[in-house]
Amino acid sequence: MIEVAHLTKEFGDFTAVRDVSFTIAPGECVGFLGPNGAGKTTTMRVIAGIFPPTTGTVRVAGHDVQREPDAARRLVGYFPENAPYYPEMSVEEYLAFVARAKRLPRGVRRAEVERVIGATSLGEMRRRLVGKLSKGFRQRVGLAQALLGDPQVLILDEPTSGLDPEQVADIRELVKGLRGQRTIIFSSHILSEVSQVAQRVVIINRGRVVAEDRPEGLARRIEGAVTVHLRAEAPESELRALLSAIPGVHDLAVTDGRLRFHARDDAVVREVSRAVTAQGWILLELSRDSLSLEEIFLRLVHDGDPARGAA
Amino acid sequence: MIAIIRKELVSYFSSLLAWVVITLFLGVSGFYFYSNLSFFLLSGGFDVARGLWQFQLHDMRQIMVSLLPLLTMRLFAEERRLGTLELLWTYPLRDVEIVLGKYLASLLVLLLMLAPTLVFPALLTQTNAPVAIGALLAGYLGLFLLGAAFLACGILVSALTDSQVLAAAVTFSLLLLFWVMTWNEAAVGAPVLSVLSHLSLFDRFYVFSRGGVDTRDVTFLLLFSAVFLAWTVLALGSRRWRGVK
Numbered sequence: 001m002i003e004v005a006h007l008t009k010e011f012g013d014f015t016a017v018r019d020v021s022f023t024i025a026p027g028e029c030v031g032f033l034g035p036n037g038a039g040k041t042t043t044m045r046v047i048a049g050i051f052p053p054t055t056g057t058v059r060v061a062g063h064d065v066q067r068e069p070d071a072a073r074r075l076v077g078y079f080p081e082n083a084p085y086y087p088e089m090s091v092e093e094y095l096a097f098v099a100r101a102k103r104l105p106r107g108v109r110r111a112e113v114e115r116v117i118g119a120t121s122l123g124e125m126r127r128r129l130v131g132k133l134s135k136g137f138r139q140r141v142g143l144a145q146a147l148l149g150d151p152q153v154l155i156l157d158e159p160t161s162g163l164d165p166e167q168v169a170d171i172r173e174l175v176k177g178l179r180g181q182r183t184i185i186f187s188s189h190i191l192s193e194v195s196q197v198a199q200r201v202v203i204i205n206r207g208r209v210v211a212e213d214r215p216e217g218l219a220r221r222i223e224g225a226v227t228v229h230l231r232a233e234a235p236e237s238e239l240r241a242l243l244s245a246i247p248g249v250h251d252l253a254v255t256d257g258r259l260r261f262h263a264r265d266d267a268v269v270r271e272v273s274r275a276v277t278a279q280g281w282i283l284l285e286l287s288r289d290s291l292s293l294e295e296i297f298l299r300l301v302h303d304g305d306p307a308r309g310a311a
Numbered sequence: 312m313i314a315i316i317r318k319e320l321v322s323y324f325s326s327l328l329a330w331v332v333i334t335l336f337l338g339v340s341g342f343y344f345y346s347n348l349s350f351f352l353l354s355g356g357f358d359v360a361r362g363l364w365q366f367q368l369h370d371m372r373q374i375m376v377s378l379l380p381l382l383t384m385r386l387f388a389e390e391r392r393l394g395t396l397e398l399l400w401t402y403p404l405r406d407v408e409i410v411l412g413k414y415l416a417s418l419l420v421l422l423l424m425l426a427p428t429l430v431f432p433a434l435l436t437q438t439n440a441p442v443a444i445g446a447l448l449a450g451y452l453g454l455f456l457l458g459a460a461f462l463a464c465g466i467l468v469s470a471l472t473d474s475q476v477l478a479a480a481v482t483f484s485l486l487l488l489f490w491v492m493t494w495n496e497a498a499v500g501a502p503v504l505s506v507l508s509h510l511s512l513f514d515r516f517y518v519f520s521r522g523g524v525d526t527r528d529v530t531f532l533l534l535f536s537a538v539f540l541a542w543t544v545l546a547l548g549s550r551r552w553r554g555v556k
Contacts, residue, residue, distance in 0.1 A: 050551070
Protein backbone atom coordinates (compact mmCIF):
# COMPACT_ATOMS: atom_id res chain seq x y z
CA MET A 1 0.00 0.00 0.00
CA ILE A 2 2.84 2.35 0.87
CA GLU A 3 6.22 1.97 -0.77
CA VAL A 4 9.02 4.23 0.35
CA ALA A 5 12.16 3.70 -1.71
CA HIS A 6 15.47 5.37 -0.93
CA LEU A 7 13.76 8.44 0.44
CA THR A 8 16.11 11.30 1.27
CA LYS A 9 14.91 14.71 2.37
CA GLU A 10 17.25 17.63 2.82
CA PHE A 11 16.39 21.02 4.25
CA GLY A 12 19.24 23.19 3.05
CA ASP A 13 22.36 21.68 4.60
CA PHE A 14 20.43 19.51 7.00
CA THR A 15 19.52 15.98 5.99
CA ALA A 16 16.39 15.06 7.90
CA VAL A 17 15.88 11.67 6.29
CA ARG A 18 18.62 9.62 4.66
CA ASP A 19 17.95 6.78 2.22
CA VAL A 20 14.95 5.37 4.02
CA SER A 21 13.12 2.43 2.45
CA PHE A 22 10.23 0.37 3.71
CA THR A 23 6.92 -0.98 2.48
CA ILE A 24 3.64 -1.31 4.29
CA ALA A 25 1.06 -3.86 3.26
CA PRO A 26 -2.66 -2.99 2.95
CA GLY A 27 -4.38 -3.20 6.31
CA GLU A 28 -1.17 -3.14 8.28
CA CYS A 29 -0.73 -0.93 11.34
CA VAL A 30 2.84 0.26 11.64
CA GLY A 31 4.36 2.23 14.48
CA PHE A 32 7.07 4.77 13.82
CA LEU A 33 9.36 5.00 16.76
CA GLY A 34 12.27 7.28 17.34
CA PRO A 35 13.57 10.10 19.47
CA ASN A 36 12.49 13.65 18.70
CA GLY A 37 14.14 14.95 15.55
CA ALA A 38 14.77 11.45 14.20
CA GLY A 39 12.96 12.10 10.91
CA LYS A 40 9.60 10.51 11.68
CA THR A 41 7.58 13.63 10.96
CA THR A 42 9.53 14.42 7.80
CA THR A 43 8.93 10.91 6.45
CA MET A 44 5.23 11.13 7.23
CA ARG A 45 4.91 14.55 5.66
CA VAL A 46 6.45 13.31 2.44
CA ILE A 47 3.99 10.38 2.37
CA ALA A 48 1.12 12.79 3.04
CA GLY A 49 2.25 14.93 0.10
CA ILE A 50 3.09 18.07 2.06
CA PHE A 51 6.47 18.39 0.45
CA PRO A 52 8.31 16.38 -2.20
CA PRO A 53 11.28 14.13 -1.47
CA THR A 54 14.74 15.43 -2.35
CA THR A 55 15.54 12.05 -3.87
CA GLY A 56 13.81 8.68 -3.84
CA THR A 57 10.18 7.83 -4.44
CA VAL A 58 7.10 7.39 -2.31
CA ARG A 59 4.07 5.58 -3.67
CA VAL A 60 0.65 5.27 -2.12
CA ALA A 61 -1.37 2.45 -3.72
CA GLY A 62 0.90 2.76 -6.72
CA HIS A 63 0.50 6.54 -7.07
CA ASP A 64 3.74 8.49 -6.91
CA VAL A 65 3.14 11.31 -4.39
CA GLN A 66 5.16 13.68 -6.51
CA ARG A 67 3.85 12.83 -9.97
CA GLU A 68 0.21 12.18 -9.07
CA PRO A 69 -0.24 14.24 -5.91
CA ASP A 70 -4.03 14.48 -6.10
CA ALA A 71 -4.58 10.76 -6.62
CA ALA A 72 -2.23 9.94 -3.74
CA ARG A 73 -3.68 12.57 -1.39
CA ARG A 74 -7.22 11.35 -1.90
CA LEU A 75 -6.19 8.02 -0.39
CA VAL A 76 -4.48 9.49 2.65
CA GLY A 77 -5.86 10.97 5.84
CA TYR A 78 -3.22 12.89 7.73
CA PHE A 79 -3.16 13.91 11.35
CA PRO A 80 -0.36 16.42 11.89
CA GLU A 81 1.44 16.67 15.19
CA ASN A 82 -0.38 18.98 17.62
CA ALA A 83 -3.48 18.95 15.43
CA PRO A 84 -3.44 22.51 14.07
CA TYR A 85 -6.90 24.05 13.93
CA TYR A 86 -8.87 27.16 12.99
CA PRO A 87 -9.93 28.57 16.35
CA GLU A 88 -12.82 30.63 14.99
CA MET A 89 -14.67 27.76 13.31
CA SER A 90 -17.08 25.41 15.03
CA VAL A 91 -16.40 21.67 14.92
CA GLU A 92 -19.17 21.20 12.37
CA GLU A 93 -18.13 24.12 10.19
CA TYR A 94 -14.56 22.93 10.21
CA LEU A 95 -15.42 19.36 9.25
CA ALA A 96 -17.79 20.59 6.54
CA PHE A 97 -14.93 22.64 5.15
CA VAL A 98 -12.56 19.65 5.16
CA ALA A 99 -15.19 17.48 3.47
CA ARG A 100 -15.35 20.03 0.64
CA ALA A 101 -11.58 20.48 0.50
CA LYS A 102 -11.23 16.70 0.17
CA ARG A 103 -13.68 16.94 -2.73
CA LEU A 104 -16.16 14.47 -1.31
CA PRO A 105 -19.23 14.30 -3.54
CA ARG A 106 -21.94 16.73 -2.47
CA GLY A 107 -24.41 13.98 -1.61
CA VAL A 108 -22.21 12.19 0.93
CA ARG A 109 -20.57 15.16 2.68
CA ARG A 110 -23.15 15.60 5.39
CA ALA A 111 -23.32 11.88 6.12
CA GLU A 112 -19.54 11.67 6.25
CA VAL A 113 -19.31 14.57 8.70
CA GLU A 114 -21.91 12.84 10.87
CA ARG A 115 -20.04 9.57 10.65
CA VAL A 116 -16.69 10.99 11.79
CA ILE A 117 -18.34 13.05 14.54
CA GLY A 118 -19.80 9.79 15.77
CA ALA A 119 -16.57 7.84 15.37
CA THR A 120 -14.64 10.38 17.44
CA SER A 121 -17.45 10.99 19.97
CA LEU A 122 -17.61 14.71 19.22
CA GLY A 123 -21.40 14.87 19.16
CA GLU A 124 -21.78 17.14 22.17
CA MET A 125 -19.06 19.48 20.96
CA ARG A 126 -20.27 19.91 17.41
CA ARG A 127 -21.35 23.53 17.76
CA ARG A 128 -18.45 24.61 19.93
CA LEU A 129 -15.61 26.64 18.46
CA VAL A 130 -12.55 24.46 17.96
CA GLY A 131 -10.44 27.10 19.72
CA LYS A 132 -12.53 26.72 22.88
CA LEU A 133 -12.13 22.94 23.12
CA SER A 134 -9.74 21.14 25.45
CA LYS A 135 -6.63 19.68 23.92
CA GLY A 136 -8.07 16.15 24.06
CA PHE A 137 -11.12 17.17 22.06
CA ARG A 138 -9.01 19.14 19.61
CA GLN A 139 -6.97 15.98 18.95
CA ARG A 140 -10.26 14.23 18.22
CA VAL A 141 -11.19 16.98 15.79
CA GLY A 142 -7.80 16.41 14.15
CA LEU A 143 -8.53 12.70 13.91
CA ALA A 144 -12.02 13.38 12.60
CA GLN A 145 -10.68 15.49 9.73
CA ALA A 146 -8.19 12.71 8.87
CA LEU A 147 -11.03 10.16 8.83
CA LEU A 148 -13.28 12.19 6.53
CA GLY A 149 -13.80 10.43 3.23
CA ASP A 150 -12.77 7.12 4.81
CA PRO A 151 -9.24 7.15 3.36
CA GLN A 152 -7.51 3.81 2.95
CA VAL A 153 -4.35 5.14 4.52
CA LEU A 154 -4.12 7.01 7.82
CA ILE A 155 -0.97 8.80 8.83
CA LEU A 156 -1.07 9.88 12.45
CA ASP A 157 1.80 11.97 13.73
CA GLU A 158 2.04 11.67 17.51
CA PRO A 159 -1.71 11.50 18.05
CA THR A 160 -1.30 11.20 21.81
CA SER A 161 1.35 13.81 22.48
CA GLY A 162 0.57 16.39 25.14
CA LEU A 163 -2.52 14.61 26.47
CA ASP A 164 -3.28 13.46 29.98
CA PRO A 165 -3.23 9.69 30.63
CA GLU A 166 -6.98 9.29 30.30
CA GLN A 167 -7.06 11.16 27.01
CA VAL A 168 -4.09 9.11 25.79
CA ALA A 169 -6.01 5.93 26.53
CA ASP A 170 -9.08 7.30 24.70
CA ILE A 171 -7.15 8.20 21.58
CA ARG A 172 -5.27 4.92 21.67
CA GLU A 173 -8.55 2.98 21.80
CA LEU A 174 -9.81 5.07 18.93
CA VAL A 175 -6.75 4.23 16.83
CA LYS A 176 -7.01 0.57 17.78
CA GLY A 177 -10.60 0.59 16.57
CA LEU A 178 -9.46 1.91 13.19
CA ARG A 179 -7.13 -1.01 12.55
CA GLY A 180 -8.13 -3.73 10.18
CA GLN A 181 -9.61 -2.20 7.06
CA ARG A 182 -7.14 0.64 6.86
CA THR A 183 -3.42 0.95 6.52
CA ILE A 184 -2.16 2.99 9.44
CA ILE A 185 1.18 4.58 10.18
CA PHE A 186 1.43 6.24 13.50
CA SER A 187 4.37 7.77 15.23
CA SER A 188 5.18 8.03 18.86
CA HIS A 189 8.11 8.23 21.13
CA ILE A 190 6.24 6.26 23.75
CA LEU A 191 7.24 2.67 23.30
CA SER A 192 4.54 0.89 25.22
CA GLU A 193 2.00 2.65 23.08
CA VAL A 194 3.54 1.44 19.86
CA SER A 195 3.80 -2.13 21.12
CA GLN A 196 0.14 -2.07 22.13
CA VAL A 197 -1.23 -0.68 18.90
CA ALA A 198 1.15 -1.55 16.09
CA GLN A 199 1.68 -4.90 14.40
CA ARG A 200 5.07 -3.79 13.18
CA VAL A 201 7.53 -1.21 14.40
CA VAL A 202 9.93 0.86 12.35
CA ILE A 203 12.58 2.49 14.47
CA ILE A 204 14.12 5.63 13.03
CA ASN A 205 17.10 7.47 14.38
CA ARG A 206 19.02 10.36 12.83
CA GLY A 207 17.16 10.03 9.58
CA ARG A 208 17.81 6.31 9.12
CA VAL A 209 15.79 3.18 9.68
CA VAL A 210 17.59 1.42 12.54
CA ALA A 211 15.29 -1.55 12.87
CA GLU A 212 12.03 -2.83 11.50
CA ASP A 213 10.15 -5.79 12.93
CA ARG A 214 7.18 -6.98 14.95
CA PRO A 215 7.35 -5.69 18.52
CA GLU A 216 8.32 -9.10 19.89
CA GLY A 217 10.61 -9.75 16.95
CA LEU A 218 12.64 -6.67 17.76
CA ALA A 219 13.62 -8.28 21.01
CA ARG A 220 14.99 -11.28 19.20
CA ARG A 221 17.17 -9.13 17.02
CA ILE A 222 19.38 -8.24 19.87
CA GLU A 223 21.89 -10.73 21.16
CA GLY A 224 21.00 -11.47 24.76
CA ALA A 225 17.55 -10.00 24.55
CA VAL A 226 16.30 -12.54 27.06
CA THR A 227 17.66 -12.58 30.59
CA VAL A 228 17.42 -16.04 32.18
CA HIS A 229 17.63 -16.96 35.86
CA LEU A 230 18.37 -20.55 36.70
CA ARG A 231 18.60 -22.53 39.93
CA ALA A 232 19.34 -26.26 39.94
CA GLU A 233 20.45 -28.96 42.34
CA ALA A 234 23.84 -29.45 40.79
CA PRO A 235 27.52 -28.82 41.47
CA GLU A 236 27.99 -25.19 40.52
CA SER A 237 31.25 -25.50 38.58
CA GLU A 238 29.91 -28.38 36.46
CA LEU A 239 26.70 -26.53 35.85
CA ARG A 240 28.60 -23.45 34.74
CA ALA A 241 30.78 -25.50 32.43
CA LEU A 242 27.74 -27.15 30.90
CA LEU A 243 25.94 -23.86 30.28
CA SER A 244 28.99 -22.11 28.88
CA ALA A 245 29.25 -24.82 26.27
CA ILE A 246 25.77 -24.11 24.93
CA PRO A 247 25.84 -21.69 21.97
CA GLY A 248 23.75 -18.57 22.53
CA VAL A 249 24.42 -18.33 26.27
CA HIS A 250 26.24 -15.15 27.23
CA ASP A 251 27.35 -13.21 30.26
CA LEU A 252 27.02 -16.10 32.65
CA ALA A 253 27.15 -14.92 36.24
CA VAL A 254 25.98 -15.86 39.72
CA THR A 255 23.64 -13.52 41.53
CA ASP A 256 21.75 -14.24 44.76
CA GLY A 257 22.59 -17.94 44.56
CA ARG A 258 21.14 -18.16 41.08
CA LEU A 259 22.83 -18.40 37.76
CA ARG A 260 21.98 -15.59 35.44
CA PHE A 261 22.77 -15.31 31.77
CA HIS A 262 21.62 -13.61 28.58
CA ALA A 263 20.21 -15.67 25.76
CA ARG A 264 19.38 -14.68 22.23
CA ASP A 265 15.90 -16.19 22.33
CA ASP A 266 13.68 -18.87 23.82
CA ALA A 267 15.25 -21.65 21.73
CA VAL A 268 18.41 -21.21 23.81
CA VAL A 269 16.37 -21.41 27.01
CA ARG A 270 14.83 -24.69 25.84
CA GLU A 271 18.26 -26.07 25.02
CA VAL A 272 19.49 -25.13 28.49
CA SER A 273 16.54 -26.83 30.15
CA ARG A 274 17.10 -30.00 28.12
CA ALA A 275 20.84 -30.10 28.87
CA VAL A 276 20.36 -29.67 32.62
CA THR A 277 17.75 -32.39 32.95
CA ALA A 278 19.73 -34.71 30.68
CA GLN A 279 22.46 -34.63 33.30
CA GLY A 280 19.94 -35.96 35.85
CA TRP A 281 20.03 -32.64 37.75
CA ILE A 282 16.88 -31.17 39.21
CA LEU A 283 15.79 -27.85 37.81
CA LEU A 284 14.45 -25.70 40.68
CA GLU A 285 13.92 -22.51 38.76
CA LEU A 286 14.13 -21.38 35.18
CA SER A 287 12.70 -17.97 34.47
CA ARG A 288 13.17 -15.42 31.75
CA ASP A 289 12.63 -11.69 31.37
CA SER A 290 12.51 -10.13 27.95
CA LEU A 291 14.10 -6.77 27.53
CA SER A 292 11.43 -4.15 27.53
CA LEU A 293 10.84 -2.40 24.26
CA GLU A 294 12.28 0.62 26.01
CA GLU A 295 15.60 -1.13 26.56
CA ILE A 296 15.65 -2.47 23.01
CA PHE A 297 14.91 0.96 21.68
CA LEU A 298 17.69 2.57 23.68
CA ARG A 299 20.12 -0.12 22.61
CA LEU A 300 19.25 0.23 18.95
CA VAL A 301 19.36 3.97 19.04
CA HIS A 302 22.51 4.34 21.07
CA ASP A 303 24.53 1.45 19.77
CA GLY A 304 24.21 3.41 16.55
CA ASP A 305 25.09 0.50 14.30
CA PRO A 306 22.32 0.30 11.74
CA ALA A 307 23.66 -2.93 10.22
CA ARG A 308 23.08 -4.70 13.46
CA GLY A 309 19.43 -3.85 13.75
CA ALA A 310 18.37 -3.79 10.15
CA ALA A 311 17.69 -7.07 8.45
CA MET B 312 -11.80 26.50 -4.39
CA ILE B 313 -15.39 27.00 -3.23
CA ALA B 314 -14.33 25.24 -0.02
CA ILE B 315 -11.61 27.83 0.60
CA ILE B 316 -13.90 30.76 -0.24
CA ARG B 317 -16.53 29.54 2.22
CA LYS B 318 -13.99 28.84 4.92
CA GLU B 319 -12.49 32.32 4.60
CA LEU B 320 -15.92 33.95 4.69
CA VAL B 321 -16.75 32.01 7.86
CA SER B 322 -13.46 33.17 9.36
CA TYR B 323 -13.98 36.78 8.30
CA PHE B 324 -17.42 37.07 9.78
CA SER B 325 -17.14 34.86 12.84
CA SER B 326 -13.90 36.50 13.94
CA LEU B 327 -15.67 39.89 13.59
CA LEU B 328 -12.77 41.17 11.52
CA ALA B 329 -14.93 41.75 8.45
CA TRP B 330 -17.65 43.42 10.51
CA VAL B 331 -15.15 45.77 12.12
CA VAL B 332 -13.47 46.69 8.84
CA ILE B 333 -16.79 47.23 7.05
CA THR B 334 -18.15 49.30 9.92
CA LEU B 335 -15.06 51.46 10.11
CA PHE B 336 -15.10 51.96 6.35
CA LEU B 337 -18.76 52.96 6.29
CA GLY B 338 -18.37 55.21 9.32
CA VAL B 339 -15.41 57.12 7.95
CA SER B 340 -16.88 57.21 4.42
CA GLY B 341 -20.08 58.64 5.86
CA PHE B 342 -18.14 61.32 7.65
CA TYR B 343 -16.29 62.22 4.44
CA PHE B 344 -19.56 62.27 2.52
CA TYR B 345 -21.08 64.61 5.06
CA SER B 346 -18.14 67.01 4.99
CA ASN B 347 -17.73 66.86 1.20
CA LEU B 348 -21.42 67.51 0.71
CA SER B 349 -21.39 70.42 3.15
CA PHE B 350 -18.36 71.83 1.40
CA PHE B 351 -20.02 71.64 -2.00
CA LEU B 352 -23.31 73.06 -0.79
CA LEU B 353 -21.79 75.88 1.22
CA SER B 354 -19.16 76.93 -1.31
CA GLY B 355 -21.41 76.71 -4.34
CA GLY B 356 -20.25 77.11 -7.89
CA PHE B 357 -18.90 73.57 -8.08
CA ASP B 358 -20.13 70.74 -10.22
CA VAL B 359 -22.02 68.67 -7.65
CA ALA B 360 -22.94 65.97 -10.17
CA ARG B 361 -19.29 65.06 -10.81
CA GLY B 362 -16.97 67.05 -8.56
CA LEU B 363 -18.54 65.86 -5.33
CA TRP B 364 -17.99 62.24 -6.30
CA GLN B 365 -14.46 62.91 -7.38
CA PHE B 366 -13.76 64.14 -3.85
CA GLN B 367 -15.70 61.32 -2.27
CA LEU B 368 -14.03 58.58 -4.32
CA HIS B 369 -10.58 59.90 -3.53
CA ASP B 370 -11.43 59.94 0.14
CA MET B 371 -12.77 56.38 0.08
CA ARG B 372 -9.63 55.26 -1.73
CA GLN B 373 -7.63 56.74 1.12
CA ILE B 374 -9.62 54.76 3.70
CA MET B 375 -9.09 51.59 1.68
CA VAL B 376 -5.32 52.04 1.85
CA SER B 377 -5.44 51.83 5.60
CA LEU B 378 -8.23 49.24 6.01
CA LEU B 379 -7.69 46.68 3.25
CA PRO B 380 -4.35 45.46 4.66
CA LEU B 381 -6.39 44.32 7.67
CA LEU B 382 -8.45 42.06 5.42
CA THR B 383 -5.45 40.30 3.90
CA MET B 384 -3.07 40.20 6.85
CA ARG B 385 -4.29 36.93 8.29
CA LEU B 386 -5.02 35.05 5.06
CA PHE B 387 -1.70 33.19 4.97
CA ALA B 388 0.21 34.51 7.98
CA GLU B 389 -2.31 32.93 10.33
CA GLU B 390 -2.29 29.57 8.53
CA ARG B 391 1.48 29.59 8.67
CA ARG B 392 1.51 30.38 12.35
CA LEU B 393 -1.14 27.80 13.26
CA GLY B 394 0.37 25.11 11.05
CA THR B 395 -2.93 24.63 9.22
CA LEU B 396 -1.27 25.40 5.90
CA GLU B 397 0.49 22.04 5.93
CA LEU B 398 -2.86 20.40 6.58
CA LEU B 399 -4.34 22.16 3.52
CA TRP B 400 -1.48 20.70 1.53
CA THR B 401 -2.60 17.17 2.38
CA TYR B 402 -5.96 17.74 0.68
CA PRO B 403 -6.34 17.42 -3.07
CA LEU B 404 -6.14 21.21 -3.53
CA ARG B 405 -3.75 23.07 -5.76
CA ASP B 406 -1.87 26.12 -4.53
CA VAL B 407 -3.60 28.20 -7.22
CA GLU B 408 -6.97 27.21 -5.80
CA ILE B 409 -5.91 28.06 -2.27
CA VAL B 410 -4.63 31.50 -3.32
CA LEU B 411 -7.61 32.29 -5.57
CA GLY B 412 -10.09 31.04 -2.97
CA LYS B 413 -8.67 33.36 -0.34
CA TYR B 414 -8.45 36.23 -2.80
CA LEU B 415 -12.05 35.85 -3.99
CA ALA B 416 -13.26 35.75 -0.39
CA SER B 417 -11.47 39.03 0.30
CA LEU B 418 -12.96 40.51 -2.89
CA LEU B 419 -16.42 39.58 -1.66
CA VAL B 420 -15.78 41.42 1.58
CA LEU B 421 -14.57 44.40 -0.47
CA LEU B 422 -17.84 44.33 -2.42
CA LEU B 423 -19.84 44.17 0.80
CA MET B 424 -17.83 47.12 2.02
CA LEU B 425 -18.34 49.26 -1.07
CA ALA B 426 -21.97 48.39 -1.84
CA PRO B 427 -23.60 50.20 1.10
CA THR B 428 -21.86 53.46 0.15
CA LEU B 429 -24.17 53.58 -2.88
CA VAL B 430 -26.68 54.84 -0.38
CA PHE B 431 -24.96 58.27 -0.58
CA PRO B 432 -25.86 58.93 -4.23
CA ALA B 433 -29.24 57.29 -3.63
CA LEU B 434 -29.89 59.85 -0.89
CA LEU B 435 -28.92 62.69 -3.20
CA THR B 436 -31.28 61.55 -5.97
CA GLN B 437 -34.06 61.61 -3.37
CA THR B 438 -33.43 65.33 -2.99
CA ASN B 439 -33.40 65.82 -6.76
CA ALA B 440 -29.73 66.74 -6.72
CA PRO B 441 -27.99 65.89 -9.99
CA VAL B 442 -26.03 62.62 -10.00
CA ALA B 443 -24.12 61.51 -13.09
CA ILE B 444 -24.82 57.80 -12.78
CA GLY B 445 -22.49 56.66 -15.56
CA ALA B 446 -19.58 58.63 -14.18
CA LEU B 447 -20.30 57.37 -10.70
CA LEU B 448 -20.32 53.75 -11.85
CA ALA B 449 -16.99 54.28 -13.59
CA GLY B 450 -15.66 55.64 -10.32
CA TYR B 451 -16.88 52.62 -8.39
CA LEU B 452 -15.40 50.28 -10.97
CA GLY B 453 -12.06 52.03 -10.47
CA LEU B 454 -12.41 51.85 -6.72
CA PHE B 455 -13.12 48.12 -6.87
CA LEU B 456 -10.22 47.41 -9.22
CA LEU B 457 -7.91 49.48 -7.06
CA GLY B 458 -9.09 47.62 -3.96
CA ALA B 459 -8.57 44.32 -5.79
CA ALA B 460 -4.97 45.36 -6.47
CA PHE B 461 -4.47 46.30 -2.81
CA LEU B 462 -5.79 42.91 -1.72
CA ALA B 463 -3.52 41.04 -4.16
CA CYS B 464 -0.54 42.93 -2.79
CA GLY B 465 -1.66 42.13 0.77
CA ILE B 466 -2.05 38.41 0.06
CA LEU B 467 1.52 38.15 -1.19
CA VAL B 468 2.88 39.88 1.91
CA SER B 469 0.76 37.64 4.11
CA ALA B 470 2.24 34.56 2.44
CA LEU B 471 5.73 35.71 3.34
CA THR B 472 5.39 36.01 7.12
CA ASP B 473 3.93 34.29 10.18
CA SER B 474 2.99 37.59 11.75
CA GLN B 475 -0.33 39.22 10.95
CA VAL B 476 0.78 42.56 12.35
CA LEU B 477 3.89 42.53 10.21
CA ALA B 478 1.82 41.56 7.16
CA ALA B 479 -0.55 44.49 7.70
CA ALA B 480 2.27 46.96 8.35
CA VAL B 481 4.30 45.93 5.32
CA THR B 482 1.24 45.91 3.05
CA PHE B 483 0.24 49.36 4.25
CA SER B 484 3.77 50.69 3.66
CA LEU B 485 3.91 49.17 0.18
CA LEU B 486 0.56 50.70 -0.76
CA LEU B 487 1.72 54.03 0.60
CA LEU B 488 4.86 53.73 -1.49
CA PHE B 489 2.79 52.99 -4.61
CA TRP B 490 0.84 56.14 -3.80
CA VAL B 491 3.66 58.59 -3.16
CA MET B 492 6.19 57.22 -5.60
CA THR B 493 5.36 59.92 -8.16
CA TRP B 494 5.27 62.81 -5.73
CA ASN B 495 8.89 63.76 -5.72
CA GLU B 496 8.97 64.97 -9.30
CA ALA B 497 11.86 67.33 -8.71
CA ALA B 498 14.22 64.65 -7.51
CA VAL B 499 13.96 62.33 -10.50
CA GLY B 500 14.59 62.88 -14.17
CA ALA B 501 11.82 62.86 -16.71
CA PRO B 502 12.49 59.29 -17.93
CA VAL B 503 12.39 57.88 -14.41
CA LEU B 504 9.26 59.80 -13.60
CA SER B 505 7.49 58.47 -16.65
CA VAL B 506 8.34 54.92 -15.55
CA LEU B 507 7.22 55.64 -12.01
CA SER B 508 3.95 57.17 -13.07
CA HIS B 509 3.24 54.07 -15.10
CA LEU B 510 3.81 51.98 -12.02
CA SER B 511 1.88 54.12 -9.60
CA LEU B 512 -1.37 52.50 -8.58
CA PHE B 513 -2.96 55.75 -7.62
CA ASP B 514 -2.28 57.65 -10.80
CA ARG B 515 -4.36 54.93 -12.45
CA PHE B 516 -7.33 56.05 -10.46
CA TYR B 517 -7.62 59.66 -11.65
CA VAL B 518 -9.48 58.91 -14.86
CA PHE B 519 -11.93 56.64 -13.03
CA SER B 520 -12.60 59.26 -10.38
CA ARG B 521 -13.43 61.79 -13.09
CA GLY B 522 -15.96 59.36 -14.49
CA GLY B 523 -13.98 57.85 -17.33
CA VAL B 524 -12.81 54.32 -18.02
CA ASP B 525 -9.46 53.96 -19.72
CA THR B 526 -8.83 50.39 -20.83
CA ARG B 527 -5.11 50.90 -20.17
CA ASP B 528 -5.89 51.60 -16.52
CA VAL B 529 -8.24 48.63 -16.29
CA THR B 530 -5.62 46.38 -17.86
CA PHE B 531 -2.90 47.71 -15.60
CA LEU B 532 -4.88 47.16 -12.42
CA LEU B 533 -5.94 43.65 -13.46
CA LEU B 534 -2.38 42.83 -14.45
CA PHE B 535 -1.08 44.21 -11.17
CA SER B 536 -3.41 41.89 -9.26
CA ALA B 537 -2.55 38.92 -11.48
CA VAL B 538 1.19 39.43 -11.01
CA PHE B 539 0.89 39.59 -7.23
CA LEU B 540 -1.36 36.52 -7.13
CA ALA B 541 1.01 34.54 -9.35
CA TRP B 542 3.86 35.64 -7.12
CA THR B 543 1.95 34.37 -4.11
CA VAL B 544 1.47 30.97 -5.75
CA LEU B 545 5.21 30.83 -6.44
CA ALA B 546 6.02 31.86 -2.87
CA LEU B 547 3.83 29.04 -1.54
CA GLY B 548 5.40 26.58 -3.94
CA SER B 549 8.91 27.48 -2.91
CA ARG B 550 7.98 27.26 0.75
CA ARG B 551 6.60 23.84 0.12
CA TRP B 552 9.62 22.76 -1.84
CA ARG B 553 11.93 23.91 0.90
CA GLY B 554 9.72 21.95 3.25
CA VAL B 555 9.24 24.56 5.94
CA LYS B 556 6.22 24.08 8.11
